[in-house]
Structures are given as C-alpha cells and as structure tokens.
Amino acid sequence: MGHLRILFICIGNTCRSPMAEGILKHLVLKNNLDWFVDSAALRSWNVGRKPEGRCLKVLEDHGIKLKHYGRMITKEDFEKFDYILGMDETNLNELQLMADMAGKNCRAKVGLLGTYLDNYEMEIIKDPYFSKGMSAFCDTFDQIYASCLKLIEKHRYDNVEHADDDPNVGGEIKKEQEEGAKALECV
Template identity: 55%
Template sequence: MKPLKILFVCIGNTCRSPMAESVMKHWLEEYDLNWKVDSAGLRTWNVGRKPNERCIKVLEENGLTTDHVGRQISTMDFYNYDYILAMDEHNLHELQTLAKDPSQERCAKIELLGKYIDRPEDQIIRDPYFSNSMGGFRCAFLQITESCQNFIAAHMYTD
C-alpha cells in the first residue's frame, strides 16, 4: 500500500486545520502508518504564524502538540496530495472552485473531513475562532478526532 498524502484545509489555517493535522499525526503514529499530513488555509491571514493559542491549549489538554506554521494552499497542493479535506461547506466549495481546470487532471480527492462521521449533524466542523469560550475548540477537537479515526479505518487497506 502506498502512503497517503492528506492536506487539511480551513479558512485561515489557525484553528481547525492545524488541529486536524496534529490529531491525524498522532493517530498515524499509533497505527504505525507512514502517511504524509499537512494543513493549509484559503487565506493569507496566518501565513508564517503558529496556530491560535486556544487551538494549542486544546491540543495540550489532550496530550498533543503542534509545530505547524501557517501557510496558504497552493495550486501544487491539488497535484501533490491524495486527499484535501475541508472543514465546512464553504471551504469545500472554494476548494472545488480552485481545483477546476479542465486542461489538468487533479490528483486530490476533495471531501469534507466530517463526512467520516456517521451523524449528519456533526459533519460540519464549525469555525471556533470567534467563540468566546473554549467549548467550540473542544467540540471541533472531538469531531476532528472521530473523523480522523474513521478516515484511517476507511483507507488503511483500500488506497
């Protein structure tokens, strides 16, 4: 089985996508899978910056860390990754628009990360950035964790 290459994407690459990157790296280590994982944002707001401090706090509460530095998605990401996993419908639609180039074959499958949760009400991982509490970050963490575990289960032996 060839190692998968996965890119997580949200709007700013400061909360959800770096959280997903860290969670997935943890589970890949647990399952001894040599997959490549990264995250990016659709905007330049956080390029060169560490993830939001609340994201880092939730990761630490769960025994995880991150060394991610924010970056914006690039055209080459559509060729270099097997999966580009969006956090919500807006991210998904923007990624699908960016990927449309009739003259080129894209490698990446663009999907919602939350599609790997069986409960429709939990399939959108809402942006916790403007939340006044840690609750939004903790909720996103739980959704991301379940989605990553289910993604691994669905792809461990199939891709």
C-alpha cells in the same frame, strides 16, 4: 505500499485545519501508518503564524504537540495530495473550484472531513475562533478526533502510488512524527 497524503483546509489555517493535522499525525503515529499529513489556508491572513493559542492548548491537553506555521494552499497541492479535506461548505466550494482549475493535473479527491462520521448533522466542523473560552475548541476537537478515527478506518489499507514519490516526503513526516513521539513520552 505507498503512503497516503492528506491535506486539511480551513479559511485561515489557525484553528480547525491545524487541529486536524495535529490529531491525524498523532493517530497516524499511534497506528504505525506511513502517511503524510499537512494543513493549509484558503486565505493569507495567518501565513507564517503559529495556530491560535486555544487550538494548541486543547491539543496539548490531549497529549498532542503540534509544530506548524500557517501556509496557503497552492496549485501544486492538488497534484501532490490524495485527499484535500475542508471543514465546511464554503471551504468545499472553493476547493472544488480550485480542483477544476487544476484540471487534469488534479489527483486530489476533495471533500469534507466531517463526512467520515456518516452523520449529516456532524458534517460541518464549525469554526471555534470567535467563541469565548475553551468549550467550542473542546467540541471541535472531539468532532475532528472522531472524524480522523473514521478516516483511518476507511483508508488504512489504501494502496496509493505516486509517480513523483520522493523518499524525503515520507522521511520528512517520519522524522517529524518520531520527534512528536518523543515529545509525547514527556507529557
């Protein structure tokens, strides 16, 4: 069985998408799945930067360590990933345009992470960046965590094959997840 490749997207890759990456990597490890998980931005503002401090804090409060530096989405991501999931309608609209531009080389299914909850009111994952304090980040964490649980429930047994399967892709995530597991043992 091949490993599923999932990419989370938000506008700046500093709050929601890295939070989703950290949560799903944690759940993938916990569920012993062989998935590749990453996140990226639609804009270049935070390329090379760590996620927002409050994002890292809420993850750490839940025993999740995240090692990530912001990057932008690329054309190749549409060829490499099985799912590219945005956080809001603006993300989705841009992702759909980019998928159309990728044309026949686009293998990724584009959607919203929040749709896994089957609750129309929860489909949009709001950006907590401009909020004061931790409350909005905690709410965002809860919404993303619940969405990721449903995502695993839906795709746990998906059998995907990649013509370009590189053993290092799975190995890369495995190594990172094992390091994360060791870090979790210390928490």
